[in-house]
Amino acid sequence: xxxxxxxxxxxxxxxxxPARYSAFDIFKRGVTHEDWPRTFxxxxxxxxxxxxxxxxxVHGLACAYYLAKNHGITNVAVLDKAYMGGGGSGRNTAIIxxxxxxxxxxxFYDRSVKLYEGLAADLNYNVMFSQxxxxxxxxxxxxxxxxAWRAEVNKLQGINSSVIDAEEVGKIVPYLDVSxxxxxxxxxxxxxxxxxxxxxxxxxxxxxxxxxxxGVEIHQQTEVLSIETKEGKVTGVNTSRGHISTNMxxxxxxxxxxxxxxMVGVKMPLITHPLQAAVTEPVKVFLxxxxxxxxxxxxxxxxxxxxxxxxxxxxxxxxxxxRGSLEFTEGLATHILELIPSIGSLKLLRQWAGLCDMTPxxxxxxxxxxxxxxxVDVGWGTYGYKAGPVSGETMAQLVATGKTPELISAFSLDRxxxxxxxxxxxxxxxGH
Amino acid sequence: xxxxxxxxCGPRNSTEFRHAGEAGHKRPVAxxxxxxxxxxxxxxxxxxxxxxxxxxxxxxxxxxxxxERNTVTNEFRWIAPFGQGPAHTExxxx
Numbered sequence: 001x002x003x004x005x006x007x008x009x010x011x012x013x014x015x016x017x018p019a020r021y022s023a024f025d026i027f028k029r030g031v032t033h034e035d036w037p038r039t040f041x042x043x044x045x046x047x048x049x050x051x052x053x054x055x056x057x058v059h060g061l062a063c064a065y066y067l068a069k070n071h072g073i074t075n076v077a078v079l080d081k082a083y084m085g086g087g088g089s090g091r092n093t094a095i096i097x098x099x100x101x102x103x104x105x106x107x108f109y110d111r112s113v114k115l116y117e118g119l120a121a122d123l124n125y126n127v128m129f130s131q132x133x134x135x136x137x138x139x140x141x142x143x144x145x146x147x148a149w150r151a152e153v154n155k156l157q158g159i160n161s162s163v164i165d166a167e168e169v170g171k172i173v174p175y176l177d178v179s180x181x182x183x184x185x186x187x188x189x190x191x192x193x194x195x196x197x198x199x200x201x202x203x204x205x206x207x208x209x210x211x212x213x214x215g216v217e218i219h220q221q222t223e224v225l226s227i228e229t230k231e232g233k234v235t236g237v238n239t240s241r242g243h244i245s246t247n248m249x250x251x252x253x254x255x256x257x258x259x260x261x262x263m264v265g266v267k268m269p270l271i272t273h274p275l276q277a278a279v280t281e282p283v284k285v286f287l288x289x290x291x292x293x294x295x296x297x298x299x300x301x302x303x304x305x306x307x308x309x310x311x312x313x314x315x316x317x318x319x320x321x322x323r324g325s326l327e328f329t330e331g332l333a334t335h336i337l338e339l340i341p342s343i344g345s346l347k348l349l350r351q352w353a354g355l356c357d358m359t360p361x362x363x364x365x366x367x368x369x370x371x372x373x374x375x376v377d378v379g380w381g382t383y384g385y386k387a388g389p390v391s392g393e394t395m396a397q398l399v400a401t402g403k404t405p406e407l408i409s410a411f412s413l414d415r416x417x418x419x420x421x422x423x424x425x426x427x428x429x430x431g432h
Numbered sequence: 433x434x435x436x437x438x439x440x441c442g443p444r445n446s447t448e449f450r451h452a453g454e455a456g457h458k459r460p461v462a463x464x465x466x467x468x469x470x471x472x473x474x475x476x477x478x479x480x481x482x483x484x485x486x487x488x489x490x491x492x493x494x495x496x497x498x499x500e501r502n503t504v505t506n507e508f509r510w511i512a513p514f515g516q517g518p519a520h521t522e523x524x525x526x
Contacts, residue, residue, distance in 0.1 A: 258478035269474035272503075317451035320480050320504045325434075327447055360474045416474045417467050 020124055039205060040212035045219060048245035049077045051399055052237050053252060054224050054260055056080035057089035058200070058385060059377050060252035061207035062392020063399070064216045070393070071400035074215035079239060081223035085204035088254045091322075091354030092385040093277050093311040095290055095301060097134045097195035099154050099161045101146075101427040104410040105363060106157040108390060111407060113194055115389035116203075125206030127198055128304060133289040134195025135169060137339075139184040143294060146426050147190040154192075161192045173289055175340050184295055184338060195290055197301050197309075200385060207392070227263040227374065234264070234373030247373045248399060252391075255320065255355020257378035264371045269416050270357045270379055273314035274321060276328040278351035280343075282306030287340075294428070296335040308346065310336060314356055314382065324351040356381045361421035362428060366391065366411040367404050375399065376413065382428065434506045439513045440493040448491035455484035455498060480504060484517065 029036065051067060053060045056078045067073040080086070096116055098109040120127045138144045147163050154161035165188045170178040178186050208218055219241070227249060228236040236245045251260045261268045287302040297313045310332050315325070329351060337344055358381045359365060365379035377395045380387065394405045404412065410422050434446045454477055460468050477483070484500050498517045500509040510517055 256480070258476075259480050267475045268478070269476065270478050271476050272478055272480075317446075318478065318503060319506055321506050323506075327445075417470055419466065419470055 021126075039209040040218055043217040043219065045222065045239070045241045045244065046077070046217070047243075049217075050075040050246070051077075051248045051250065052244060052246045053078045053250045054080075054237075055087070055252035055254065055256075056084040056208070056218055056220065057087050057252060057254065058085070058204055058207065058388035059089075059254070059380075059391050059395075060250070061085075061204060061211060061218070062388050063250055063252060063377065063395045064218075064392075065207045065211040065214075066393045066396035067399060068211055068214035068216050070396060073396075073400055076211075076216045077244065078211070078216065078218045079222045079224055079237075080218075080220050081240075083220050084208055084218060085201060087256075088354045088356070088380070088384050089200060089204050089388070091277065091352055092200060093299065093301065093309050094197045094200045094385065095134070095195070095299065096129070096131075096198055096386050097192055097290075098159055098386075099134065099136070099150055099190060099192040099195065099427070100424060101150050101153060102363070102422050102424055103153060103157060104422050105424050105427065106154055106159060108407055108411075109383075109386055110157065110159055111393075112387050112390035115393065116198060119203065119206070119389060123206035123210050125202060125209060127202045127206055129196065129198045130304070131194050131196035132301075133172065134192040135172065135289050135291050136190040136192070137169070137291065137293040137295075138187050138189060139293065139295040140187070144187055147188065150190055150427060159192070160194055161190060164189055164191045173287065173291060175286055175342055176291065177339060177341055182338060184293075186339075197290060197303070198385075199304075203388060224260065224263070227260075229264055229371060229374075232370070232372055234371060249374050250377060250395060250399060251374070252377045252395075254378065254380055254384055255357050257357045257376065261369075261376065261378075264369075264374050266369045266371055266374065266376075266413075268357075268365065268376075268378065268413075269360055270365075271318045272320055273317075273356050273358055274319050274323075274353040275311065275314045275356045275382055276324055276351060276353045277309065277311045278324075278329060278332060279303075279310070279349050280308040280346045281349050283308075283346065291339065293335070293339060296338055298332060298335040298339070300336060300340075307349065308343070314358065315353070320355060322353045322355065324353055356384075358382075360416070362424040363422040364391070364411050365413050366395065366408045367398060367413065369413055379411075383424075436487065436499075436508065437511050438489050438492055439497050439511055440495055441489060444489070444492060448489060450488040450490045452486040452488045452496060455486055482509065486514070 098113045100106045166178045166186045169189045223240040226238045253260045255272045290301040292299040359379040394408045397405045437443045496514045499511040
């Protein structure tokens with residue numbers, strides 16, 4: 001594949017190179033009031049690209065970034081039917097962790113945590129990754145057993161993860177109710193110190209800026225209407241802005257993945273469920289770690305602005321609707337007050353929903369499909385953001401080399417036909 | 433919150449119901465090969481738009497019923513006792 005050869009960067013002369021951000025630059029522009037240059041450029045759609053990536057979320061943008069950076073493939077278009085980072089990449093609760101249940105999952109998500117750790121320096125963009133620790137609470141013996149199982153799998157893979165008792169939980173998070181007289185007393189927790197939260201928009205923008213800088217084109221409001229194939233090979237893409245010739249299409253479309261796969265006749269083992277989240281008004285920082293309770297179906301963290309960000313389980317029926325519901329906020333409030341009674345007078349600011357493409361085994365679907373030139377990076381369910389950098393890196397490697405990287409070989413589409421499922425439900429934050 | 437008009441009990445909150453899957457998702461014969469079984473178990477249409485499906489009124493009459501719902505707007509076009517919906521409509525995937 002001669003993908004690396006052609007590189008037609010059509011930057012407008014006025015846009016110039018994006019500024020390298022630095023403290024000195026902020027000071028200088030503070031004094032001179034000089035405008036910051038645009039972080040990425042608008043392009044006209046070309047007639048042909050070496051690679052077309054559908055979906056300008058963190059997965060699509062990271063894939064484009066690593067295609068350009070690691071493999072020198074820059075004749076790439078990232079298409080999005082709406083705006084960049086407007087799907088799950090802008091709707092998640094921004095929790096990063098690698099304390100999964102299967103060895104394949106742990107190795108994969110740990111690579112992602114490692115990439116996130118170096119991402120701000122790599123992108124020259126402050127992604128505000130705060131590794132403040134991640135606690136998965138257990139309220140019954142069954143949960144304690146699962147936590148012990150996960151801790152042992154994690155340790156074998158070299159991950160900092162262990163089971164702690166209720167007293168230690170209370171020391172780490174003093175505001176948690178660890179008393180014995182509650183409806184669901186906290187028995188202990190899986191403690192994962194490298195886990196934390198990140199500013200998800202900054203990750204999206206940083207990848208977009210980095211990819212754009214190397215010649216990748218990001219096309220927003222460009223909907224893919226159909227994908228052309230000839231003799232089982234991809235030949236082009238019809239979009240709302242015109243036709244593109246290409247031999248390689250990467251679908252990174254999360255909740256909408258089935259609609260894209262249907263265009264080439266590849267049936268996916270996916271069901272799309274909405275997942276709701278909510279945020280409170282900002283208060284002084286009091287919550288030092290990410291708290292997850294599977295039994296109470298809630299997770300909470302405090303942003304650097306002081307808002308509490310809540311998430312829960314997916315809505316109980318398949319839907320592409322991104323409207324919030326009253327049941328969600330009622331259940332959320334009931335459960336969070338069991339854990340942290342002192343926030344009873346906090347007000348919710350807003351709630352929203354994102355779409356999750358749930359797979360039967362809660363592991364993603366990555367790699368080749370029966371249609372040559374159509375590769376997928378989908379099936380993320382509720383784990384998508386955690387995997388952004390590593391899926392970008394491995395999918396870029398897959399596209400550039402034509403071989404499935406070892407790290408994602410367990411996540412192929414044919415595992416469902418062969419019955420080689422990678423059961424990751426036990427590592428879900430809450431029982432979806 | 434969506435209100436579902438149960439054909440036996442009348443309009444109730446969706447929390448009383450359980451989504452029981454796509455209509456017409458038929459179990460293959462017991463002698464089929466493993467690949468077909470797995471296709472039946474795992475692969476779904478997951479349509480964006482109108483779809484026929486089965487619901488279960490778990491906190492009411494405890495009966496299954498048929499419906500056609502738009503998965504984007506959560507609007508119901510019709511709801512009928514199990515298997516009694518209108519014949520095939522053009523926009524529905526079923």
